[in-house]
Amino acid sequence: MSAAEIPNDPNWPRATSLLKSAKSELALIGVPASATALSHTSAHLTPAAIREALAKYSTFAGSSDIELSSAGITDLGDILSPDHADGEARVAAAVVGLLDTHKILLAIGGDNSITYSVVAGLFPDLSKIGLITFDAHHDLRDGISNGSPVWRLIEAGLPGKNIVQIGLSDFANSGPYAKRAKEAGITTIHRAELRERKMSEVVAQALEIAGANGREIYVDIDVDVCDRSVAPACPASVPGGLSADELRQAANLVARDSRVRAIDITEIDAASDAPDGRTVRLAAL
Numbered sequence: 144m145s146a147a148e149i150p151n152d153p154n155w156p157r158a159t160s161l162l163k164s165a166k167s168e169l170a171l172i173g174v175p176a177s178a179t180a181l182s183h184t185s186a187h188l189t190p191a192a193i194r195e196a197l198a199k200y201s202t203f204a205g206s207s208d209i210e211l212s213s214a215g216i217t218d219l220g221d222i223l224s225p226d227h228a229d230g231e232a233r234v235a236a237a238v239v240g241l242l243d244t245h246k247i248l249l250a251i252g253g254d255n256s257i258t259y260s261v262v263a264g265l266f267p268d269l270s271k272i273g274l275i276t277f278d279a280h281h282d283l284r285d286g287i288s289n290g291s292p293v294w295r296l297i298e299a300g301l302p303g304k305n306i307v308q309i310g311l312s313d314f315a316n317s318g319p320y321a322k323r324a325k326e327a328g329i330t331t332i333h334r335a336e337l338r339e340r341k342m343s344e345v346v347a348q349a350l351e352i353a354g355a356n357g358r359e360i361y362v363d364i365d366v367d368v369c370d371r372s373v374a375p376a377c378p379a380s381v382p383g384g385l386s387a388d389e390l391r392q393a394a395n396l397v398a399r400d401s402r403v404r405a406i407d408i409t410e411i412d413a414a415s416d417a418p419d420g421r422t423v424r425l426a427a428l
Contacts, residue, residue, distance in 0.1 A: 158197040158427070161211060162218040168246035169214070173221035174234055174261065174407075176253040180289045180378070185414035189423065190221050190251045192413035196420065196427035217245065225257065228287075235264030242404050251426075252409035254289035255282060258363045259296055265405055266359070269300040273353025273402075277393055278365035279312040279334070279384060281320045283327075289410065292363070294323070303327030305358065307349040309393070310334050310368035312381050334383060342389055346396040354402040362397045362406040366390070366426060376422035377410050387425050 162171070173190030180186065202212040219241075225234045238261055241248050250261045255278070266272045276282070276293065283297075284290040297303055307330040324331055330352050332345055353360045367377035370384040385393075397403050408426050416422045 156202045156212050158200040158202055158211075159194070161202060161214065161216045162194065162197070163215045165215060165217065166244065167215040167217045169249060170217040170219055170241055170245040170247070171249045171251065172219040172238065172241075173251050174225050174253040174257040175221055176225040176230065176234075176257050178226035178230075179256050179287055180254040185412050186252060186254045186410065188413040189253065189411045189426075192416075192420075192423045193251055193408075193411075193427045194218075196423045199424060200428060216249075225253065225260070231256075231260040231263075234260035238264040241265065247398070247403065248405040250405065250407040252407060252411075255292055255363070255365050255409040256287065256289045257409060258282075258292035258361075258407055259299075261405065261407060262292075262296055262301075262361050263299065265361070269296060270302060271358060272301065273305040273355070273358045273360045274301060274307070274363065275349045275353050275360060275397065276306070276308045276363040276365065277310050277368045277385075277390065278308060278363065279310060279315045279367050279379065279381060280365070281308060281311065281316050281324050281329075281331075282365075283320045283323045293329075297327055303329045305353055305355075306330065307352050308332065309345060309349060310337065310385055312368075312384060315379070315381050334385070337385070337389070342392045343396060346393055350397065350400050350402065354400070358402065360397075360400070360403045362403055364390070364394060364406060364408050365410045366408065366422065367410045369425070373425065374411070374422045376412050376414075376416035378412060378415070379410065387428075390425070391428065 175187035177186040283294040367380040374380040
């Protein structure tokens with residue numbers, strides 16, 4: 144059933160009603176980048192798909208008795224042609240100053256290359272921020288791709304000691320990049336460790352490290368951190384990753400911290416999702 148076919152019930156407002164042009168604390172911007180991805184992807188289709196998927200959800204969270212209908216999200220639309228060097232410059236320019244008028248920014252990719260350009264545009268001095276990634280991969284490659292944003296940020300001035308990487312998968316990385324992470328001073332928390340620790344404990348540790356001394360924090364949620372069965376639309380997701388509930392818990396925990404000023408959601412190829420749209424629907428939720 145498409146969004147247009149869902150019966151309208153005034154007592155069941157859809158989450159799409161949260162998307163507004165009026166100013167609110169939360170701003171959303173689409174960054175449909177895909178050209179530099181290491182795997183073939185149609186991730187440029189994903190921002191629109193996630194917006195549409197919001198129609199399948201209400202605005203009420205029963206577990207916490209929170210009604211969001213009066214909150215709203217300022218939808219800033221999508222950045223046109225965000226790929227390659229000129230596109231990255233457009234992305235950076237589009238987000239400059241947004242944290243002066245909004246409490247938090249949500250950037251929807253697109254592939255993981257957007258993390259570099261969004262961070263660079265939001266924060267002029269990278270030495271004063273922290274970064275938390277939920278990702279199966281280190282993203283410490285050389286060059287410009289969806290496998291290099293963390294390394295590019297380090298080269299641009301982000302100290303490795305300010306970075307925490309959560310959910311790294313076995314056989315999804317290599318020895319040289321694990322060594323690069325260690326030498327840079329990055330805190331790494333592998334998927335195997337998450338089976339032994341509570342997510343709340345892990346996120347608290349990450350926030351303490353990335354946000355030390357009151358630093359503002361950027362959070363990169365690469366959905367390929369999830370198990371392949373949960374995120375089939377992520378080209379690089381592997382068996383054994385996070386469950387949908389674990390990712391939702393982690394996202395909720397970081398979003399509650401006032402030091403977190405921006406979050407991105409990346410690496411979903413909406414065109415290759417399961418017939419039930421489970422990956423896109425997870426991102427929307």
